[in-house]
Amino acid sequence: MTRTFSFTLEATDGAARLGRIETPRGEIRTPAFMPVGTAATVKAMMPESVRATGADILLGNTYHLMLRPGAERIARLGGLHAFMNWERPILTDSGGFQVMSLADLRKMTERGVTFRSHIDGSKHELTPESSMEIQRLLGSDIVMAFDECTTFPAEKEVAASSMALSMRWAERSRDAFGDRPGHALFGIQQGSVYRDLRQESAEALTSLDFPGYAIGGLAVGEGQEAMFDVLDYAPAMLPQDRPRYLMGVGKPDDIVGAVKRGVDMMDCVLPSRSGRTGQAFTRRGAVNIKNARHADDPRPLDEQCTCPACRHYSRAYLHHVFRAGEMISGMLLTWHNLHYFQQIMQGMREAIAAGTFEAWEREFHAARGEGDIDPV
Amino acid sequence: MTRTFSFTLEATDGAARLGRIETPRGEIRTPAFMPVGTAATVKAMMPESVRATGADILLGNTYHLMLRPGAERIARLGGLHAFMNWERPILTDSGGFQVMSLADLRKMTERGVTFRSHIDGSKHELTPESSMEIQRLLGSDIVMAFDECTTFPAEKEVAASSMALSMRWAERSRDAFGDRPGHALFGIQQGSVYRDLRQESAEALTSLDFPGYAIGGLAVGEGQEAMFDVLDYAPAMLPQDRPRYLMGVGKPDDIVGAVKRGVDMMDCVLPSRSGRTGQAFTRRGAVNIKNARHADDPRPLDEQCTCPACRHYSRAYLHHVFRAGEMISGMLLTWHNLHYFQQIMQGMREAIAAGTFEAWEREFHAARGEGDIDPV
Numbered sequence: 108m109t110r111t112f113s114f115t116l117e118a119t120d121g122a123a124r125l126g127r128i129e130t131p132r133g134e135i136r137t138p139a140f141m142p143v144g145t146a147a148t149v150k151a152m153m154p155e156s157v158r159a160t161g162a163d164i165l166l167g168n169t170y171h172l173m174l175r176p177g178a179e180r181i182a183r184l185g186g187l188h189a190f191m192n193w194e195r196p197i198l199t200d201s202g203g204f205q206v207m208s209l210a211d212l213r214k215m216t217e218r219g220v221t222f223r224s225h226i227d228g229s230k231h232e233l234t235p236e237s238s239m240e241i242q243r244l245l246g247s248d249i250v251m252a253f254d255e256c257t258t259f260p261a262e263k264e265v266a267a268s269s270m271a272l273s274m275r276w277a278e279r280s281r282d283a284f285g286d287r288p289g290h291a292l293f294g295i296q297q298g299s300v301y302r303d304l305r306q307e308s309a310e311a312l313t314s315l316d317f318p319g320y321a322i323g324g325l326a327v328g329e330g331q332e333a334m335f336d337v338l339d340y341a342p343a344m345l346p347q348d349r350p351r352y353l354m355g356v357g358k359p360d361d362i363v364g365a366v367k368r369g370v371d372m373m374d375c376v377l378p379s380r381s382g383r384t385g386q387a388f389t390r391r392g393a394v395n396i397k398n399a400r401h402a403d404d405p406r407p408l409d410e411q412c413t414c415p416a417c418r419h420y421s422r423a424y425l426h427h428v429f430r431a432g433e434m435i436s437g438m439l440l441t442w443h444n445l446h447y448f449q450q451i452m453q454g455m456r457e458a459i460a461a462g463t464f465e466a467w468e469r470e471f472h473a474a475r476g477e478g479d480i481d482p483v
Numbered sequence: 484m485t486r487t488f489s490f491t492l493e494a495t496d497g498a499a500r501l502g503r504i505e506t507p508r509g510e511i512r513t514p515a516f517m518p519v520g521t522a523a524t525v526k527a528m529m530p531e532s533v534r535a536t537g538a539d540i541l542l543g544n545t546y547h548l549m550l551r552p553g554a555e556r557i558a559r560l561g562g563l564h565a566f567m568n569w570e571r572p573i574l575t576d577s578g579g580f581q582v583m584s585l586a587d588l589r590k591m592t593e594r595g596v597t598f599r600s601h602i603d604g605s606k607h608e609l610t611p612e613s614s615m616e617i618q619r620l621l622g623s624d625i626v627m628a629f630d631e632c633t634t635f636p637a638e639k640e641v642a643a644s645s646m647a648l649s650m651r652w653a654e655r656s657r658d659a660f661g662d663r664p665g666h667a668l669f670g671i672q673q674g675s676v677y678r679d680l681r682q683e684s685a686e687a688l689t690s691l692d693f694p695g696y697a698i699g700g701l702a703v704g705e706g707q708e709a710m711f712d713v714l715d716y717a718p719a720m721l722p723q724d725r726p727r728y729l730m731g732v733g734k735p736d737d738i739v740g741a742v743k744r745g746v747d748m749m750d751c752v753l754p755s756r757s758g759r760t761g762q763a764f765t766r767r768g769a770v771n772i773k774n775a776r777h778a779d780d781p782r783p784l785d786e787q788c789t790c791p792a793c794r795h796y797s798r799a800y801l802h803h804v805f806r807a808g809e810m811i812s813g814m815l816l817t818w819h820n821l822h823y824f825q826q827i828m829q830g831m832r833e834a835i836a837a838g839t840f841e842a843w844e845r846e847f848h849a850a851r852g853e854g855d856i857d858p859v
Contacts, residue, residue, distance in 0.1 A: 148804055148811045153791070176778065176803040184781055184799050192795040402552065405560055415529070419568040423560050427552040428524055434810060435524045 112248075112291040112318055114350045118460050122342070122369040125459040128319075128350055130248050131289040132188070133195045135163040137350060138366045138459075140452045141198060141374040142445055146171045147181075147191040150379050151437040152445070154193045160414070160442065161449035164196040164249075166374040169241055170205030173231070174224045178244035186246030198249035198374070200354070201238045201280075201295075204256045215255070217272070235279035239292075247290070251321065252280035254295045259327045266299035273297045273323075274311040281315050293352060295323040296345065300337055309344035320345045321352040322370070326361070335364050342369035359388055359451055363471055366455050367464065378448045382441030385429045387416075389447060390474045394422075396440065401426040414446035415439065488624075488667040488694055490726045494836050498718070498745040501835040504695075504726055506624050507665040508564070509571045511539040513726060514742045514835075516828045517574060517750035518821055522547045523557075523567040526755050527813040528821070530569045536790070536818065537825035540572040540625075542750040545617055546581030549607070550600045554620035562622030574625035574750070576730070577614045577656075577671075580632045591631070593648070611655035615668075623666070627697065628656035630671045635703045642675035649673045649699075650687040657691050669728060671699040672721065676713055685720035696721045697728040698746070702737070711740050718745035735764055735827055739847055742831050743840065754824050758817030761805045763792075765823065766850045770798075772816065777802040790822035791815065 109129045114137075118125040128135040142149045142157055145168045149157050157165065167187055172178060184190050187197055203220070206213060210222035210231075219234030233241075238253040254273035257266050277294045284292040294312035298304030312320060322341050325334050334356075342351050352372035353365050362373055378388065387394040389409040394401075396408075404422035412418075416425065416439035428436040451471075458467035485505045490513075494501040504511040518525045518533055521544045525533050533541065543563055548554060560566050563573055579596070582589060586598035586607075595610030609617075614629040630649035633642050653670045660668040670688035674680030688696060698717050701710045710732075718727050728748035729741050738749055754764065763770040765785040770777075772784075780798035788794075792801065792815035804812040827847075834843035 146804070146807045146809060147800070148809045151810045151814075153811065153814065175807060176799070180779060180799070183779065184797060190797070190800055190803075192800075403556060403559065421560060421566070423552070423556070424523070424566055424568075427566075428522070431522045431551055433522060433524045434527045434813060435529065437810060438527075438529065438814070 110289055112289060114319065114348065116348060118462075120459045120462050120464040121367065123366050123455070123459050123464045124369055124371055125456055126350065126371055128196075130196050130291075132197075132248055133163065135196055135372075136452075136456060137371040138452055138455055139163055139372045140362065140448050141166045141372065142379060142448075143168070143374055143376045144191065144193070144197075145376070146175065147187060149441075149445075151383060151434070151441040152379070154191065156442060157193075157445060158195070160445040161453060162195075162445065164198060165193055167197050167199045167245065167247065168205055169199050169202035169238060169245070170209065170233075172199075172245060173202065173233075173241050174226050174229075178241040182244040182246070186244075188246055196248040197246070198352075198372075199242045199245055199247035199251065201251040201253040202233045202241065203238070203253050204354075206233055207256065217275075219253070235276045236283040239280055239283040243287070249319065250284060250290060250292045252277045252292060252294050252317075254297060254323060256327065257297050257299050257324045259299065259324070259329045261299045263299075263301055263304070266297075266301055267304055270297040270299075270304050270308050274308060277312060278315060281317070291318040293317055293319040293321050293350075295321040295354070296341065297324045298341075299324055300329060300333055302340055305337065305341045306344055309341075313346060317349070319350040319352060321354050323354055325353065326355040326357055331361060331364070334361070335368065338365055338368035338370065359448070360472070360475075362448070362451060363455065363468060367468060378444030379441045382439075382444045383437040385436070385440065387425075387440050387447075388444050392475050396422065396425045396429050396436075398426075408443060409447075412443065412447065412450075414443045416443040486665055488665060490695065490724065492724060494838075496835045496838050496840040497743065499742050499831070499835050499840045500745060500747055501832055502726065502747055504572075506572050506667075508573075508624055509539065511572055511748075512828075512832060513747040514828055514831055515539055515748045516738065516824050517542045517748065518755065518824075519544070519750055519752045520567065520569070520573075521752070522551065523563060525817075525821075527759060527810070527817040528755070530567065532818055533569075533821060534571070536821040537829060538821065540574060541569055543573050543575045543621065543623065544581055545575050545578035545614060545621070546585065546609075548575075548621060549578065549609075549617050550602050550605075554617040558620040558622070562620075564622055572624040573622070574728075574748075575618045575621055575623035575627065577627040577629040578609050578617065579614070579629050580730075582609055583632065593651075595629070611652045612659040615656055615659035619660075619663070625695065626660060626666060626668045628653045628668060628670050628693075630673060630699060632703065633673050633675050633700045635675065635700070635705045637675050639675075639677055639680070642673075642677055643680055646673040646675075646680050646684050650684060653688060654691060657693070667694040669693055669695040669697050669726075671697040671730070672717065673700045674717075675700055676705060676709055678716055681713065681717045682720055685717075689722060693725065695726040695728060697730050699730055701729065702731040702733055702751075707737060707740070710737070711744065714741055714744035714746065735824070736848075736851075738824070738827060739831065739844060743844060754820030755817045758815075758820045759813040761812070761816065762820075763801075763816050763823075764820050768851045772798065772801045772805050772812075774802075784819060785823075788819065788823065788826075790819045792819040
């Protein structure tokens, strides 16, 4: 097994890329979808079940973990991998985005952000340096630079100044991260929807020579069209030979559109969160299992799906356990959704390898009109 | 595979019995502990995981299932086994006990009980005849006679008249059940804590020649000592060649004491309910995982236990996910508890086979004083 972090670009098909990240904890096939394990668990799933869906890597949330149970505690207990029984790669975010969306009494300065915990009101600070230290304590394989996720919409001036701050923080993150063989620090491109700011950000990051780059500041309310507009140019601004990670995306068609435009990695809570609220994603679109018309339906969610929910249970059963508030409802629907998301990734990887991405994408969109599926 | 229902008594050790129930859906090793799958799911567990703990049979609750999703609906969907993806034997209760503890506006007559659903206020009736019909629609392998569970404490007169009603209902249950090869109807002994009433009840039931008998009206608040007092004589009043089922029991030491006194089958929500509220049962006693002293504890719940919670997770992790309200907390603790309960059953079966039940029981009790365990 490799002792270092590396990325190999294996094939391209249009802008879509097939690749492989190697880490001491195992290989990540790209394009990759990373399920979110916020508080050291992918909600409603056993980690071996997450793996069974085809996930090569999980995402952990620095903000949540630093507050509860605490990064030092996790380090004493052997690190996040051992703690949560997931021995494969883990990517952690920097905490920056979650602080701005969840914490109380936030105050941002050049130095970083002070805030109070949304759990118990305790006071904390996150800076590029402390974020690197916390992610080191967690034992994260892919560490994210501490940045400010520019809100949307943002006037160009605001976006420029926010991006410039993130670039200064990226440099401080790199300096604090140091040299940790087998672990990688990713820089994060900002610049909102402004092409020249995205270019400026890409150049600033590239000069710091990160082993991977994220495209930040998207999926924050701008809508799919505006996001795709940025993705039409932003990925190509980043080095071809490094993985590109689009943060917090997305719905199935967001994911497909992002891969088509040159993105290699994504993460989103959508498959697990929707699973707990009764929404299943299928080839044919979304199914709202709460809907009374499923009450007597003997069919599976998707007769072609091989996940446990589809192999062993009817829509009628899934409807019943959802209505009865039974935990198995969230367990089965989350499993199904994660399985389906990984099937999309697998389908895209095969299509890129075969040079048939365009045909695959056409079929993906065509299937979504077909069925007897609830409107999304 | 057998087409009929049969019980074989394979060994005895004192009053403790080792046996085997054969059904068309598989074998039930006795003494058996039946996890409770109230609403067509053992809460927080996948059925294959329940099986992996060693369960041969589940219990389903007629009252809950008739109200939601409805017995006719389950029948249309292929029966309870297919509905909930559990192909092995299922025992259903008669609904009588749950009606009296959960339903609204109950009214009992010689004919049966009318009540309103605690879920939606809809009006229903349960009689010996309708209970048999509902359990037939569910596809239950072991059907329970419709009875009145005498409340505790009960004056002797009240207990006698309640028992007499249950005996009349037992006969109506038998007549309504009819002849269903491969399925068995169990009669239920009542009589509260009165030995002569228990004897009278046993004789009434035995004259109806059931393939199995339950000991009802215990574990209803009388305490372990009073329960064991009854179990010192009640099981022996029932035919040696039929399985004896003690309903709704219990804690680990209740189970051991019951088997010692000649009980073959038990069921209880305790391992699953406790699992969801942070209580783990171990060889050494109960562990309250909420307790702050587990926050940094790298040890498993029980270093000798082979369940997934003990093989892969620290007490610190279990504490963290419980405090964070994560579903995996209930999933892991329920799995552990069900595993532990089945380990107790397996240990007792082996001890009875070897004629060493007394030594096994001594060890069981000795271990419980040992550890670093929270007081129960």
